[in-house]
Amino acid sequence: MIARTLTVKARLGLHARAAARLVRVASGFESRVVLRRLDGVALLPADATQDAGVDAKSILSVLMLAATCGTQLEARAEGIDEEAAMRALDELFADAFGETEAGIAK
Amino acid sequence: MTTTSEEIRCKGLGVSEGVVIGQVMRLHDGTPHIYRWRISDAGLELERQRFRAAVSLARERVQATKAYAEQRLGKDHAYIFDAHLLMLEDPKLTGDIEREITAQHANAEWAVKVVGDRVISLYSEIKDDYLRARVSDVEDVMQRLLVALSGAYDETRDLSIDAVIVAQDLLPSAVAELDLRHARALATDSGGWTSHTAILARGIGIPAVVGLRDFFRRAKTGDRIIVDSNRNQVILHPSEATLQAYQTAPSSRSKTITESHDRSPLLTTDGVEIVVRANVEVPSEFEGVGRYGARGIGLYRSEFLLAHRGVFVSEKVQQAAYEEIARLAGGDGAVVRLFDLGAGTLRETNDSQTQEPEKNPALGLRAIRFSLHHEEVMRTQVRAILLAARAGGLKIVLPMVADVSDVRRARAIVEDEASKLRQQGRESSAVPVGAMIEVPSAVLMAESIAGAVDFFELGTNDLVQYTLAVDRGNDEVADWFRTLHPAVLQSIDRSISAAGAAGIPIIVCGEMASTPAYAVLLIGLGATELSMTPAAIPRVRRVLAGIDSRDAQEIARFCLTCSTADEVEDLVRERFTQLWPDLFSSSNLPAPRK
Numbered sequence: 001m002i003a004r005t006l007t008v009k010a011r012l013g014l015h016a017r018a019a020a021r022l023v024r025v026a027s028g029f030e031s032r033v034v035l036r037r038l039d040g041v042a043l044l045p046a047d048a049t050q051d052a053g054v055d056a057k058s059i060l061s062v063l064m065l066a067a068t069c070g071t072q073l074e075a076r077a078e079g080i081d082e083e084a085a086m087r088a089l090d091e092l093f094a095d096a097f098g099e100t101e102a103g104i105a106k
Numbered sequence: 107m108t109t110t111s112e113e114i115r116c117k118g119l120g121v122s123e124g125v126v127i128g129q130v131m132r133l134h135d136g137t138p139h140i141y142r143w144r145i146s147d148a149g150l151e152l153e154r155q156r157f158r159a160a161v162s163l164a165r166e167r168v169q170a171t172k173a174y175a176e177q178r179l180g181k182d183h184a185y186i187f188d189a190h191l192l193m194l195e196d197p198k199l200t201g202d203i204e205r206e207i208t209a210q211h212a213n214a215e216w217a218v219k220v221v222g223d224r225v226i227s228l229y230s231e232i233k234d235d236y237l238r239a240r241v242s243d244v245e246d247v248m249q250r251l252l253v254a255l256s257g258a259y260d261e262t263r264d265l266s267i268d269a270v271i272v273a274q275d276l277l278p279s280a281v282a283e284l285d286l287r288h289a290r291a292l293a294t295d296s297g298g299w300t301s302h303t304a305i306l307a308r309g310i311g312i313p314a315v316v317g318l319r320d321f322f323r324r325a326k327t328g329d330r331i332i333v334d335s336n337r338n339q340v341i342l343h344p345s346e347a348t349l350q351a352y353q354t355a356p357s358s359r360s361k362t363i364t365e366s367h368d369r370s371p372l373l374t375t376d377g378v379e380i381v382v383r384a385n386v387e388v389p390s391e392f393e394g395v396g397r398y399g400a401r402g403i404g405l406y407r408s409e410f411l412l413a414h415r416g417v418f419v420s421e422k423v424q425q426a427a428y429e430e431i432a433r434l435a436g437g438d439g440a441v442v443r444l445f446d447l448g449a450g451t452l453r454e455t456n457d458s459q460t461q462e463p464e465k466n467p468a469l470g471l472r473a474i475r476f477s478l479h480h481e482e483v484m485r486t487q488v489r490a491i492l493l494a495a496r497a498g499g500l501k502i503v504l505p506m507v508a509d510v511s512d513v514r515r516a517r518a519i520v521e522d523e524a525s526k527l528r529q530q531g532r533e534s535s536a537v538p539v540g541a542m543i544e545v546p547s548a549v550l551m552a553e554s555i556a557g558a559v560d561f562f563e564l565g566t567n568d569l570v571q572y573t574l575a576v577d578r579g580n581d582e583v584a585d586w587f588r589t590l591h592p593a594v595l596q597s598i599d600r601s602i603s604a605a606g607a608a609g610i611p612i613i614v615c616g617e618m619a620s621t622p623a624y625a626v627l628l629i630g631l632g633a634t635e636l637s638m639t640p641a642a643i644p645r646v647r648r649v650l651a652g653i654d655s656r657d658a659q660e661i662a663r664f665c666l667t668c669s670t671a672d673e674v675e676d677l678v679r680e681r682f683t684q685l686w687p688d689l690f691s692s693s694n695l696p697a698p699r700k
Contacts, residue, residue: 012236016189016243023192059192060199060225063240066232 009096013068031079120335121304124313222248291333311641369399394640402438404637424490432498439499473506495535544568552604566616588671630662
């Protein structure tokens with residue numbers, strides 16, 4: 001199992017497009033991939049507990065993280081291709097889900 | 107029951123051009139009523155199978171919609187359907203629904219509703235406005251499942267040839283999946299000039315009246331209806347007399363489409379050449395540029411590049427879009443209008459959520475003011491245009507300048523970006539800069555602005571609104587919105603003269619240019635370059651090719667001396683029908699006021 005802290009850099013947070021990309025990437029791996037908010041304020045589905053985090057292959061769960069720009073998430077991957085899965089997640093978050101070149105400079 | 111229905115006229119806002127007589131096709135208004143019934147133990151497996159079949163039908167439909175939207179609107183606008191697909195594939199959702207069916211012995215519709223409502227109520231607690239708005243995507247997906255379960259799915263796509271779509275509101279997804287080749291017109295209760303419905307209607311070139319408020323509940327599928335976008339109204343159950351008046355109108359749409367291929371120079375009967383360019387916004391309009399023989403693009407409204415409100419597209423994406431526009435325009439070139447955005451655009455994206463919404467956005471931080479205020483947005487756009495200009499002739503037009511100081515500040519930024527690109531060794535091309543004349547101060551200061559720009563564009567829509575201080579979306583003041591007001595004509599006259607004195611070209615790109623009667627007056631006031639939605643070109647060509655510009659000039663001069671819009675309209679009706687009886691009739695002239 002690998003765990004890593006990732007920061008949401010997409011301007012609008014994990015909105016529909018970003019979440020869709022995340023789910024597509026996560027679903028490409030065998031490993032179980034779980035995301036959890038480090039500040040513990042997520043709206044979790046009734047059958048998941050806070051500590052367990054949410055399934056990164058479920059778009060409804062990912063959207064329920066309600067992660068805005070700047071939110072820190074813990075990502076865990078567990079399975080035969082866990083390293084590759086985590087690398088892919090890392091890249092996706094670093095690249096702000098492909099929205100890096102947004103026109104407004106902070 | 108042989109009572110004939112009373113004719114009902116409803117006022118709205120015509121957001122495109124044209125008149126259509128057709129039959130109402132009501133579009134689903136929200137969720138159908140859901141009933142619960144009990145499924146016996148023996149029937150549970152069958153019910154779950156029925157649900158799975160509905161999921162796969164819904165997925166097929168989303169996939170088709172996605173492909174259709176990609177082709178019509180571009181990839182950036184179709185991504186939302188990818189999210190919808192993932193929701194339908196989400197075991198969390200489908201698993202919960204199947205469990206609900208099993209545990210509660212519930213029919214699939216009921217289970218979808220219960221689980222859907224649960225998800226929606228969770229999402230509704232999200233604090234961030236933008237993320238919370240995803241509720242509408244969940245609703246969209248639930249709706250698809252319910253419709254798939256009801257088996258009524260293809261209803262909306264199977265349009266009869268003269269269907270007029272009547273809806274409370276048309277969501278982007280509904281518009282994208284409609285078979286618009288068979289939609290002849292649109293009529294909606296909500297919406298305004300810049301609503302998605304309006305933009306698409308103009309893009310496809312069909313009449314649309316929006317903001318009808320209370321029309322949807324009165325109309326029934328199959329009712330006879332006239333959508334008159336030119337007069338901002340729809341007529342339900344038109345009387346025989348009304349129908350006849352409309353049917354004898356000379357310029358019906360179907361005719362103009364077949365006579366579209368004229369690319370020869372457009373000359374008035376006395377030999378004055380009129381250059382007709384295209385206004386474009388959405389990709390579906392692009393093919394019309396060539397088809398209707400436009401001489402390049404007179405106005406590219408770049409706002410459509412913003413995939414959805416608040417996201418600013420990168421320099422690279424913008425550059426590619428502007429290159430496409432340049433290639434499309436060919437040797438005649440294209441004018442890119444800088445983003446015409448309001449402050450509301452940015453509020454959702456930044457941490458400035460504490461700000462109050464502007465009380466009066468039309469007079470607020472919008473257009474060039476917005477760009478100058480958010481300089482990075484403007485710099486990115488300008489850079490993309492400079493880089494793209496290598497692919498073909500591009501010009502920049504600054505929206506809503508108030509006086510020459512706006513022009514100076516904007517030009518300084520354009521020059522600064524150009525010199526930075528040179529220093530970085532990136533290849534770009536020089537780009538002429540023009541000013542949109544659309545607010546009264548710019549008209550009054552037109553001489554001094556003309557000395558500081560390479561060309562003028564006359565945005566007549568805003569010019570009418572700002573000159574007369576009338577909100578075109580507000581029903582209560584509709585009587586005061588008069589395009590042919592002498593104050594408007596004098597403003598146009600003054601702008602054209604100022605451009606002439608400075609020796610710079612002026613393109614009229616507002617809706618006036620696309621309305622034949624108004625176009626004649628514009629020619630009379632000295633305009634020689636018009637830019638309009640491509641579908642309007644054949645109609646305007648036909649009329650302008652049949653008039654003598656000296657007659658137009660004489661009438662226009664006379665109009666300038668009138669003191670009210672009524673006087674101008676009376677004069678136009680009388681003189682136009684007298685001089686050009688085969689070109690003008692009551693159907694394409696301003697209607698008399700009571």
